Amino acid sequence: ILTVDDDSGDGRASRLEWSCPSSGTYFVMVRHAQATRGTGCYALSIRAVQADDHGDDHLTATPVSPDGTGVSGYIEVPGDVDFFLFSAEANWSYLIRTARLTAEMDTVLVLYDLDGRTVLAEDDNSGGEGASRIEWSAPRSGTYFVAVRHASPEGTGGYELVIERTGYADDHGNDPPSATAVPTDGTLITGRIEVPGDLDYFSFPAKEGGEYTITTGELSPEMDTVLTLYGPDGRTVLAEDDNSGGGRASRIEWTCPASGRYFLAVRHARADGTGSYKLAISAVLRLREVGSFKPPGYALDIWVEGKFAYLVVGFFGLLVLDISDPAAPIQVGSYSTRDYARAVTVSGGYAYRADRGGGLVILDISDPMHPEEVAAFDTPGSAQDLFLSGGYAYVADSQGGLQIIDVSNPRSPRGVGSWATRGYAEGVYVSGRYAYLATGDVGLEIVDISDPTEPQGVGELDLPGEAHAVWVHGDYAYIAGGYRGLQVVDVSDPAGPELIGSLNTRGEAYGLFLAGSYLYLADYTAGLLVLSLADPAAPRPAAEFDTPGSAVAVFVSGDHAYVADREEGLRIIRLM
Structure with a gap:
């Protein structure tokens, strides 16, 4: 007797499901349940069906080795699913595919997480001709599950399943050609030694004579880094360090012998070690004054375009300086003011000047030696600052709030919109569909300018100090807040700006300019302050230079910073 059943069928009927152990003739006996009467x-x-070769769920899954050995399978009946399990190691990559399909077969592969239920990946035909293919990296070590089924609910057919470990999920290349390029501003780069023997390569630009500090930090408990610095050939070792960074962290301080791109490798101190870390490369920024120009009045703003600097000098209007030799700037042109020149922006062969009581003045500077006024627009307030965007000039007009002027034809400007600010508008910056205004003792006001003819206030934030200027970068607005230093505001939601940080400065924060990952701040009596934005939410001092006057504005071009130093004119500072 191989098996017996009474009532497994419907009602009083019987049913046997049985797998034949070997070919031959077998016998079935039927009797009444009441044997004697x-x-x-x-x-x-009796119906013959092919036996299920693999389980239908993760609890009955067939183990498979991830060594590339094929395992045959068959979808015996419509709706059949074959489950398999395999062991995977964290951070390694795996190729899961079907092959050798029978003519009627069209597979679907489903990869499940450790629980056997959460779908991680699914594929139908990436393997070509009905076959399936999944390339995947294991997020953690453990047993994962794969299900194979027919793409058609009515389909059946045979296949071969292959699971192969192909390598590891490397976050950074293992040699100089595949090195990850990183900045030298102190930005934290996350890395991981995924498997024993892994190397993470990085590349960075360095200038001759530049001083650089290279560090690892925020190490996972099992991590112990070793840093190796290579020359531009990627082979010559220039420096190496294990634990100078304190604990198991590394630190290299290095002076670049010649400008070029250098390479850096991070590895674990133990041959069998793994773990995570953060890498930072910081250039030691040096500031040195190389030139200056002393005009007759107060230098209040500066713009650099090519080999010319446009210097705003209050009652004396606009001066044009040839700065081909930053050590010896020469005045080559000028244009007087209608009232009191306060700020300038240059675009498309024109200089746009905020002229306080004279409003907006537009100069043709196609010949920088002979600027010529081509138009003016008298604003209702006192024009303090301006920003050009999309054919419009956005003017911070003090008591006149925000004035929007169409300058698509610079020779015929026309006012199209305005917004009355709560405070006196002193600075303006436009980003996307919003104008951000520094409004003196009120703080920051944000205006939706998606329709320049109908601007709408959307958000504001009272800030400490006196908001003189604003610069927006990503989700952050940086406010020069006078004696209260720099204010950092999260503007990811323009309707709800939020103060998230501040930095007290030695002077009074007046002017701002962002270049690369540095924020340059004109700090009045304290001169020029350079801040690293490696963490945009938390600027940190990188360098400073005390100018002889009162720094109120700064413009950065190439490797020079041009500072409008009020009573001491223009100061030209080399960034080294």
Whole structure:
């Protein structure tokens, strides 16, 4: 007797499901459940079906080795699913595919997480001709599951499943050609030694004579880094360090012998070690004054375009300086003011000047030696600052709030919109569909300018100090807040700006300019302050230079910073 059943069929009927152990003739006996007195009629049916070769769920899954060995399978009946399990190691990559399909077969592969239920990946035909293919990296070590089914609910057919470990999910290249390029501003770069023997390569630009500090930090408990610095050939070792960074962290301080791109490798101190770390490369920024120009009045703003600097000098209007030799700037042109020149922006062969009581003045500077006024627009307030965007000039007009002027034809400007600010508008910056205004003792006001003819206030934030200037970078607005230093505001939601940080400065924060990952701040009596934005939410001092006057504005071009130093004119500072 191989098996017996009474009532597994419908009602009082019987049913046997049985897998044949070997070919041959077998016998079935039918009797009444009441053996001594029962009688009755019945119909007997015997149907042969192919036995299920692999389990239908993760609990009955067939183990498979991820070594590339194929495992045969068959979808015996419509709706059949074959489950498999395999062991995977964290951070390694795996190729899961079907092959050798029978003519009627079209596979679908589904990869499940450790729980056997959460789908991690699914594929139908990436393997070509009905076959499936999944390339995947294991997020953590453990047993994962794969299910194979037919793409058609009615389909059946045979296949071969192959699971192969192909390598590890490397976050950074293992040699100089595949090195990750990183900045030298102190930005934290996350890395991980995923498997024993892994190397992470990085590349960075360095200038001759530049001083650089290279560090690892925020190490995971099992991590112990070793830093190796290579020359531009990627082979010559210039420096190496294990634990100078304190604990298991590394630190290299290095002076660049010649300008070029250098390479850096991070590895674990132990041959069998793994773990995570953060890498930072910081150039030691040096500031040195190389030139200056002393005009007759107060230098209040500066713009650099090519080999010319446009210097705003209050009652004396606009001066044009040839700065081909930053050590010896020469005045080559000028244009007087209608009232009191306060700020300038240059674009498309024109200089746009905020002229306080004279409003907006537009000069043709196609010949920088002979600037010529081509138009003016008298604003209702006192024009303090301006920003050009999309054919419009956005003017911070003090008591006149925000004035929007169409300058698509610079020779015929026309006012199209305005917004009354709560405070006196002193500075303006436009980013996307919003104008950000520094409004004196009120703080920051944000205006939606998606329709310049109908600007709408959307958000504001009272700030300490006196907001003189604003610069927006990503989700952050940086406010020069006078004696209260720099204010950092999260403007990811323009309707709800939020103060998230501040930095007290030695002077009074007046002017701002952002270049690369540095924020340059004109700090009045304290001169020029350079801040690293490696963490944009938390600027940190990188360098400073005390100018002889009162720094109120700064413009950065190339490797020079041009500072409008009020009573001491223009100061030209080399960034080294």
